[in-house]
Amino acid sequence: MARQFVVQLDNHPGELAQLSRTFAQRGVQIHHAACAGTGPLQCMFVTFTDDDAARSVLRGLGHPFIEGEPVMVEVPDEPGSLGVVTQKLADAGVVVTGVIEAGRKPGRIEMAFCVDDECKAREALGLHVEDCVGCSS
Numbered sequence: 001m002a003r004q005f006v007v008q009l010d011n012h013p014g015e016l017a018q019l020s021r022t023f024a025q026r027g028v029q030i031h032h033a034a035c036a037g038t039g040p041l042q043c044m045f046v047t048f049t050d051d052d053a054a055r056s057v058l059r060g061l062g063h064p065f066i067e068g069e070p071v072m073v074e075v076p077d078e079p080g081s082l083g084v085v086t087q088k089l090a091d092a093g094v095v096v097t098g099v100i101e102a103g104r105k106p107g108r109i110e111m112a113f114c115v116d117d118e119c120k121a122r123e124a125l126g127l128h129v130e131d132c133v134g135c136s137s
Contacts, residue, residue: 002031002047004070004114005054006098007063009044011037016044022061028053032112034100045098045114066097070112071121077109085125089115092124 009015016035023030029049036043047070048054058065075081089096098114115121122128 002049002070003051003067004098004100004112005044005046005048005051005058005065005067006114007044007046007058007065009035009037009042009063011040011042015042019044019061019063023048023054023057026053026057028057032100032102043098045100047100047112066114068097068114068116069118070102070114071118071125071127072102073111073113073125073127074108075111077104077107081109082111085111085113088124089113089121092120093117094121094124 007019009019020030027050031047031049033044033046035045046054051067055067073085075085086096095116096113097116100112101109102112103110113121
């Protein structure tokens with residue numbers, strides 16, 4: 001799976017459009033994206049088809065960003081499900097740096113969480129640690 005990037009942008013008209021155009025001009029395809037902002041800042045949660053090229057564009061433009069291997073979690077499509085997952089992560093001391101919806105099927109939502117500690121997140125959620133990049137089992 002592609003890495004998930006959390007990109008910090010100024011929150012003003014045209015900022016997201018300019019960044020999107022720059023990716024397109026450099027041949028970097030956005031795979032999934034979500035954006036949220038308040039006050040002077042917004043964050044773009046995004047995956048690309050070419051992580052190295054995306055990283056190069058972001059560094060060249062000077063946009064602060066973090067990235068990580070997404071932890072894929074299927075949650076029931078019902079009130080409170082996101083709270084249950086994020087509370088398990090919080091109880092384990094895991095910081096969520098980004099989350100996007102990756103897919104849906106009847107009654108279930110697949111979510112991609114970008115976290116500060118993938119191994120602790122997988123353990124907290126009962127996922128296979130051996131599938132974790134950089135974790136030893």
